[in-house]
Amino acid sequence: MAALLLLQDICKSYYLGEEEQPVLRNINLTVAAGEFLAVLGPSGSGKTTLMNIIGCLDVPTCGHYVLDGISVDTLNEKEMAKVRNRKIGFVFQNFQLLPRLTALGNVELPLVYSGLKTVERRARATAVLEQVGLGEKLRSYPNQLSGGQQQRVAIARAMVTNPAIILADEPTGALDQTTGQQIMELFGELNQAGSTIIMITHNREVAKVAGRTVRILDGELIEGGEARARRNYRYVRRQYRP
Amino acid sequence: MLGEIIGMSVANIVHNKTRSLLTILGIVIGVASIIALMLIGEGAAGNISSQLSGLGGNKLTVQISGTPIKRTLFEPDLRAIAEKPDVVAVSPATSSRAAVVYGSSRRNNVLIAGRSYSLFDSGQQTVASGRGLMPLDVEGRSRVAVLGSSLATALFGNRSPEGDEIIIAGQRFVVIGVLQEASGFAIGSLNNSVVVPYNVSERVVPNTRVSSLDVFFAEGADVTTVQADTEAALLQIFDGRDSAFAITNQQEILDIVQSITGTLTAMLAGIAAISLLVGGIGIMNMMLVSVTERTNEIGLRKALGAEPMQIMIQFLIESVILCLLGGFVGILLGGALAYLGAVLIGFPFVITAGPVLLAVGFSVTVGLVFGLAPARKASRLNPIDALRYV
Ligand SMILES: Nc1ncnc2c1ncn2[C@@H]1O[C@H](COP(=O)(O)OP(=O)(O)O)[C@@H](O)[C@H]1O
Numbered sequence: 001m002a003a004l005l006l007l008q009d010i011c012k013s014y015y016l017g018e019e020e021q022p023v024l025r026n027i028n029l030t031v032a033a034g035e036f037l038a039v040l041g042p043s044g045s046g047k048t049t050l051m052n053i054i055g056c057l058d059v060p061t062c063g064h065y066v067l068d069g070i071s072v073d074t075l076n077e078k079e080m081a082k083v084r085n086r087k088i089g090f091v092f093q094n095f096q097l098l099p100r101l102t103a104l105g106n107v108e109l110p111l112v113y114s115g116l117k118t119v120e121r122r123a124r125a126t127a128v129l130e131q132v133g134l135g136e137k138l139r140s141y142p143n144q145l146s147g148g149q150q151q152r153v154a155i156a157r158a159m160v161t162n163p164a165i166i167l168a169d170e171p172t173g174a175l176d177q178t179t180g181q182q183i184m185e186l187f188g189e190l191n192q193a194g195s196t197i198i199m200i201t202h203n204r205e206v207a208k209v210a211g212r213t214v215r216i217l218d219g220e221l222i223e224g225g226e227a228r229a230r231r232n233y234r235y236v237r238r239q240y241r242p
Numbered sequence: 243m244l245g246e247i248i249g250m251s252v253a254n255i256v257h258n259k260t261r262s263l264l265t266i267l268g269i270v271i272g273v274a275s276i277i278a279l280m281l282i283g284e285g286a287a288g289n290i291s292s293q294l295s296g297l298g299g300n301k302l303t304v305q306i307s308g309t310p311i312k313r314t315l316f317e318p319d320l321r322a323i324a325e326k327p328d329v330v331a332v333s334p335a336t337s338s339r340a341a342v343v344y345g346s347s348r349r350n351n352v353l354i355a356g357r358s359y360s361l362f363d364s365g366q367q368t369v370a371s372g373r374g375l376m377p378l379d380v381e382g383r384s385r386v387a388v389l390g391s392s393l394a395t396a397l398f399g400n401r402s403p404e405g406d407e408i409i410i411a412g413q414r415f416v417v418i419g420v421l422q423e424a425s426g427f428a429i430g431s432l433n434n435s436v437v438v439p440y441n442v443s444e445r446v447v448p449n450t451r452v453s454s455l456d457v458f459f460a461e462g463a464d465v466t467t468v469q470a471d472t473e474a475a476l477l478q479i480f481d482g483r484d485s486a487f488a489i490t491n492q493q494e495i496l497d498i499v500q501s502i503t504g505t506l507t508a509m510l511a512g513i514a515a516i517s518l519l520v521g522g523i524g525i526m527n528m529m530l531v532s533v534t535e536r537t538n539e540i541g542l543r544k545a546l547g548a549e550p551m552q553i554m555i556q557f558l559i560e561s562v563i564l565c566l567l568g569g570f571v572g573i574l575l576g577g578a579l580a581y582l583g584a585v586l587i588g589f590p591f592v593i594t595a596g597p598v599l600l601a602v603g604f605s606v607t608v609g610l611v612f613g614l615a616p617a618r619k620a621s622r623l624n625p626i627d628a629l630r631y632v
């Protein structure tokens with residue numbers, strides 16, 4: 001059983017002038033298909049930076065990253081765009097919907113870049129929106145939807161390409177508690193249905209929904225490390241034993 | 243894919259209506275001037291060459307200033323020129339002014355145009371009703387008159403004037419026809435004048451003489467030979483004084499006209515080029531602003547899988563659509579200007595595919611050239627920075 005996602009000795013530094021600022025140090029992480037992983041850590045610990053690397057939006061300073069059998073380090077910009085389009089679904093804290101497109105238009109957007117025909121695109125986007133409970137809101141614009149509904153549209157957009165992983169960066173950060181709870185339940189359902197989810201959060205309560213949690217502090221996976229990675233590997237093996 | 247991108251571009255342009263309109267103004271002006279100048283140029287060129295060609299396509303124009311001894315030309319002189327090889331017709335012209343009276347209607351200072359039957363024979367002029375001058379009218383020095391259309395209306399109203407008598411410079415004339423109306427302010431229009439046999443006008447109005455002569459020659463004849471023959475005949479008529487006349491052939495006139503229109507065209511083309519340049523810079527500016535404003539959108543599209551080339555194409559298409567919009571408005575505006583010019587100056591208004599295609603081509607080119615830098619900027623945005631930009 002190969003891991004769906006494999007981070008090996010990943011580090012990332014920013015440079016402020018001459019001074020090197022390490023943001024991620026020596027990250028080792030394995031995620032198997034079907035897992036729901038929460039990455040928990042305080043603000044400024046490097047969670048978003050890690051997600052950007054996992055999401056192929058950013059490249060690490062050192063280390064190796066293999067996603068669904070693809071060695072991402074070696075890809076050029078165009079190939080990275082293809083990987084983002086086919087393999088990854090993003091859910092952002094601030095929804096990131098395009099205000100001038102309807103819910104349907106927003107969900108169709110990734111499929112536009114996949115080069116799908118209009119009819120097929122519309123059918124798939126409609127189906128996913130119905131799945132997240134927005135079958136009645138296909139023609140609504142983001143400003144006509146509540147925060148929770150907007151985040152559902154964003155989740156539908158992340159799912160529509162049937163990606164290998166859904167990456168969510170603090171998806172409940174901008175929502176009230178009840179709505180946040182409902183969104184977490186939706187993520188739980190998606191995971192039950194087979195989606196692999198990596199969720200970033202600084203909220204322990206939120207992390208409880210996930211099947212597995214890793215902590216990040218000052219750019220280091222503290223409950224991970226070598227020992228944790230081995231345990232993870234056993235966990236993965238156990239899950240996927242036929 | 244392309245359909246979506248075009249749809250999104252149009253939506254963006256519509257969303258920023260005012261800004262888009264102001265931005266395309268330069269393109270509108272540039273394209274309008276290209277269209278106007280090309281359409282007017284084509285109309286004018288067509289008009290001038292059709293005016294110059296006449297029937298059979300070939301003619302010489304002779305200005306007669308005469309000598310103190312011989313001030314005008316007579317029938318034998320005209321016959322001498324007409325008998326030269328290849329000469330088809332000789333058409334003299336006098337012009338003088340006199341009062342024209344019909345009953346109680348009177349028009350002062352009317353242009354009395356003395357002509358020969360060849361004016362009508364050659365097809366240069368046709369009649370709306372009645373008949374034109376015939377050889378017998380000229381040979382018999384008949385007191386007959388063909389009225390210009392405006393003059394006919396001024397004197398006779400709606401009644402048919404043929405057969406009625408009018409008084410020109412105190413002499414009785416019989417109206418035999420009315421000229422076909424010439425359009426607008428066409429140069430040399432006879433709308434307000436009266437045509438009589440040239441040799442009659444010389445007798446009736448004091449100080450009238452043949453001041454110019456059209457010499458028509460056969461199709462395919464050699465211009466220089468005919469011109470030399472005509473010159474020889476005229477030298478004989480005027481006793482060797484070459485200052486008594488000046489011959490111009492069509493080609494010379496055409497050359498002069500073309501050099502004038504060429505200069506005008508170059509000037510207008512310069513104006514068009516400058517406004518297209520300014521318009522293009524305007525487009526570039528707006529597109530750069532648009533890229534900055536939509537940094538977040540660009541980052542999101544990249545996160546969702548847009549390749550740099552696809553982002554670039556999106557912004558290029560938007561810039562081209564803006565320019566095409568400007569081009570389209572410019573074509574309408576330029577067409578309207580050309581139409582106005584055609585009506586005022588009296589050129590025929592013809593709209594041809596050439597200028598329209600050229601304008602469309604210019605618009606697309608400006609859009610591509612000036613949209614390139616903003617589109618590249620957009621395509622190179624780092625998605626993380628772009629997404630953070632909220
Ligand atoms: N582009 C950047 N340049 C310099 N420093 C950065 C940049 N992006 C993030 N950082 C720094 O990296 C650290 C981790 O940031 P981030 O991954 O956003 O944390 P989190 O998402 O856990 O709050 C922070 O100290 C932040 O200031």
Ligand SMILES: [Mg+2]
Binds near residue numbers: 047048169
């Ligand atoms: Mg963060």
